[in-house]
Amino acid sequence: MKILQREFYMQDTLTVAKELLGKYIVRKADSCEIISRIVETEAYLGPEDKAAHSYKGRRTERNEIMYGMAGYVYVFMIYGMYYCLNAVTSEVNKPEAVLVRAVEPVSGLDYMALNRFGVEYNRLNSYQLKNLTNGPGKLCKALDIDRSLNGADLCSSSEISICRGIESSIEIGTSPRIGIDYAEEYKDMPWRFFLKGNTYVSYYKKGG
DNA sequence: AAAATGATCAAG
DNA sequence: TTGATCATTTTA
Numbered sequence: 422m423k424i425l426q427r428e429f430y431m432q433d434t435l436t437v438a439k440e441l442l443g444k445y446i447v448r449k450a451d452s453c454e455i456i457s458r459i460v461e462t463e464a465y466l467g468p469e470d471k472a473a474h475s476y477k478g479r480r481t482e483r484n485e486i487m488y489g490m491a492g493y494v495y496v497f498m499i500y501g502m503y504y505c506l507n508a509v510t511s512e513v514n515k516p517e518a519v520l521v522r523a524v525e526p527v528s529g530l531d532y533m534a535l536n537r538f539g540v541e542y543n544r545l546n547s548y549q550l551k552n553l554t555n556g557p558g559k560l561c562k563a564l565d566i567d568r569s570l571n572g573a574d575l576c577s578s579s580e581i582s583i584c585r586g587i588e589s590s591i592e593i594g595t596s597p598r599i600g601i602d603y604a605e606e607y608k609d610m611p612w613r614f615f616l617k618g619n620t621y622v623s624y625y626k627k628g629g
Numbered sequence: 630a631a632a633a634t635g636a637t638c639a640a641g
Numbered sequence: 642t643t644g645a646t647c648a649t650t651t652t653a
Binding site: 479481497502 | 633634635636637638
Binding site for chain 1: 646647648649650
């Protein structure tokens, strides 16, 4: 598999969000390798986007990495319990990013199951199987991603990268983003993208 | 339907 | 310094 180069992430953020679908996250921790396929993303579009951490040009210790070069990891903690994985996109000083909302497990299944539920993959019940990586907080737990990965370079890090694998035909669905009802006129922007029909796309009662 | 749970941020 | 918020998940 070929690691995506910086030019990929330097594209328009909506383009990156769509193109990341079907790509593979390769995560190496300790001596474990975990591979998963991206099936759901959301775009966060800088100073004008009321849902983005960089809205109004807000620049803090937490989101500093968004202002830097594309292709770097932005990890933040949410609700005091979970982490969210993002890829910084676009140009320097254009604070935009793509949130990875769900992935499909490919290999390193036991590591993922252990990280999430503390047991091997073949011990998971059907509910656990479905819920292994179908949400932004869940996938971070499965892939052992926390704030220590913030600022990692997706193009050169030995710990995490995103690769182009076998290209199969995919059908992309679109919807408003999840969990940003406060964002007024931006809450309905169709900036969530997912692989239609994929089992690991996150499930939400409202509209998803 | 609602709790869990604490880093983060803007206000004071 | 502090109180409100939160790009979620789990349990009931």
